[in-house]
Amino acid sequence: xxxxxxxxxxxxxxxxxxxxxxxxxxxxxxxxxxxxxxxxxxxxxxxxxxxxxxxxxxxxxxxxxxxxxxxxxxxxxxxxxxxxxxxxxxxxxxxxxxxxxxxxxxxxxxxxxxxxxxxxxxxxxxxxxxxxx
Amino acid sequence: xxxxxxxxxxxxxxxxxxxxxxxxxxxxxxxxxxxxxxxxxxxxxxxxxxxxxxxxxxxxxxxxxxxxxxxxxxxxxxxxxxxxxxxxxxxxxxxxxxxxxxxxxxxxxxxxxxxxxxxxxxxxxxxxxxxxxxxxxxxxxxxxxxxxxxxxxxxxxxxxxxxxxxxxxxxxxxxxxxxxxxxxxxxxxxxxxxxxxxxxxxxxxxxxxxxxxxxxxxxxxxxxxxxxxxxxxxxxxxxxxxxxxxxxxxxxxxxxxxxxxxxxxxxxxxxxxxxxxxxxxxxxxxxxxxxxxxxxxxxxxxxxxxxxxxxxxxxxxxxxxxxxxxxxxxxxxxxxxxxxxxxxxxxxxxx
Numbered sequence: 001x002x003x004x005x006x007x008x009x010x011x012x013x014x015x016x017x018x019x020x021x022x023x024x025x026x027x028x029x030x031x032x033x034x035x036x037x038x039x040x041x042x043x044x045x046x047x048x049x050x051x052x053x054x055x056x057x058x059x060x061x062x063x064x065x066x067x068x069x070x071x072x073x074x075x076x077x078x079x080x081x082x083x084x085x086x087x088x089x090x091x092x093x094x095x096x097x098x099x100x101x102x103x104x105x106x107x108x109x110x111x112x113x114x115x116x117x118x119x120x121x122x123x124x125x126x127x128x129x130x131x132x133x
Numbered sequence: 134x135x136x137x138x139x140x141x142x143x144x145x146x147x148x149x150x151x152x153x154x155x156x157x158x159x160x161x162x163x164x165x166x167x168x169x170x171x172x173x174x175x176x177x178x179x180x181x182x183x184x185x186x187x188x189x190x191x192x193x194x195x196x197x198x199x200x201x202x203x204x205x206x207x208x209x210x211x212x213x214x215x216x217x218x219x220x221x222x223x224x225x226x227x228x229x230x231x232x233x234x235x236x237x238x239x240x241x242x243x244x245x246x247x248x249x250x251x252x253x254x255x256x257x258x259x260x261x262x263x264x265x266x267x268x269x270x271x272x273x274x275x276x277x278x279x280x281x282x283x284x285x286x287x288x289x290x291x292x293x294x295x296x297x298x299x300x301x302x303x304x305x306x307x308x309x310x311x312x313x314x315x316x317x318x319x320x321x322x323x324x325x326x327x328x329x330x331x332x333x334x335x336x337x338x339x340x341x342x343x344x345x346x347x348x349x350x351x352x353x354x355x356x357x358x359x360x361x362x363x364x365x366x367x368x369x370x371x372x373x374x375x376x377x378x379x380x381x382x383x384x385x386x387x388x389x390x391x392x393x394x395x396x397x398x399x400x401x402x403x404x405x406x407x408x409x410x411x412x413x414x415x416x417x418x419x420x421x422x423x424x425x426x427x428x429x430x431x432x433x434x435x436x437x438x439x440x441x442x443x444x445x446x447x448x449x450x451x452x453x454x455x456x457x458x459x460x461x462x463x464x465x466x467x468x469x470x471x472x473x474x475x476x477x478x479x480x481x482x483x484x
Contacts, residue, residue, distance in 0.1 A: 042350075043169050045435035046417050046442075048466075064464070066417045068168045068435050069350050071464075090415075 015126035016077030044093035080109035140185035141332035171351035179283035188252030196266035208384035277332030282322030306338035319359025358478035406453035412442035
């Protein structure tokens with residue numbers, strides 16, 4: 001089937017316990033959901049994104065992703081202003097299952113407090129977190 | 134902690150890597166490789182579902198027909214041995230205790246295949262009303278049930294053509310089974326009833342013939358595209374057959390439980406009706422969501438064939454006609470939907 005690449009958690013990303021990842025680029029970051037989250041939901045059929053220009057808050061929901069059977073809030077791993085929503089995922093939500101850390105990113109944000117990055121897990125800590133689930 | 138029941142095919146599901154979930158007290162496969170691929174296989178080719186969790190009740194004796202005609206909504210006299218009928222078990226208010234298919238095994242013998250979640254209640258309902266000369270037995274544990282569905286299913290099983298809602302005793306790859314021309318997907322296909330101990334042999338044979346294993350998630354999206362109601366959601370003891378659009382399964386000139394109330398509802402017209410709808414904007418409707426005007430979604434999902442949100446919901450009678458525009462509250466966002474004719478999706482038949 002399409003999607004379901006093998007389980008992976010790249011070392012160059014930071015992770016939030018609610019199964020979100022962040023790729024930090026200076027005072028900006030790209031955010032998405034992890035393989036674990038996408039696999040648990042199943043093939044995605046809908047992504048309800050935030051508005052570009054809106055503000056997202058660490059620990060709060062900024063969007064929704066849905067599979068046939070379930071809907072899940074997407075929790076912001078960092079606070080900031082939404083610079084861009086991934087239109088490709090709005091049009092083809094299954095992109096998240098196929099490539100969760102690449103084409104399947106959800107939003108790009110300008111960080112309001114870059115020090116929050118220190119509170120996120122590295123890949124090794126996140127793998128341990130997933131193993132406990 | 135409740136122990137979940139397992140079908141005779143549980144080990145097969147585990148071996149295939151199915152995702153297993155609790156459903157009506159059973160541990161059932163919700164999906165194998167993916168719900169969308171499974172759904173499409175049934176629409177385009179052939180899929181197989183383990184539905185052994187469903188209940189089988191046998192009613193036998195010279196007064197079996199009399200008992201059932203008094204409890205079931207459809208006209209039982211219209212079917213002879215080898216024929217089956219969709220019907221409703223109704224309460225005094227015309228509400229739906231269960232929906233089921235009754236198979237006439239012989240002049241004095243009937244088999245009822247009922248929803249897993251209602252098996253105990255249906256059995257008790259029939260037993261309490263049993264007549265001298267009608268014997269009601271729960272034979273669910275004796276049987277396994279496989280639904281083989283899709284346009285190529287008959288060909289793949291090398292079966293002959295037969296009318297819908299008929300059945301025959303046949304042998305498939307050495308396994309004796311009752312081959313029923315029934316289903317819950319909107320496609321042609323069969324449901325195969327076999328002895329529980331033959332279930333693995335039959336399952337293996339059907340897979341060998343090219344059917345894709347499909348889980349309950351695909352069963353739900355398929356039945357919803359076909360607009361088949363799901364008991365406990367779209368139809369319940371609190372909803373009547375007329376509002377649910379199941380008046381065609383009610384012989385109102387017979388004296389089954391609740392018939393008088395249903396005649397009244399039909400004559401006056403129901404206040405609300407179950408309407409199929411398609412979302413005209415992005416989003417997925419879900420059970421329980423409010424429909425503007427006092428309605429409520431009873432089933433909702435994403436249609437793999439239409440790539441749209443679809444559903445069933447009760448709306449005011451004047452909102453229920455095809456073409457009528459609805460507004461559904463999808464988690465705080467108002468989404469536009471349109472009532473459509475049944476079924477929501479039907480494959481174009483090739484000539």
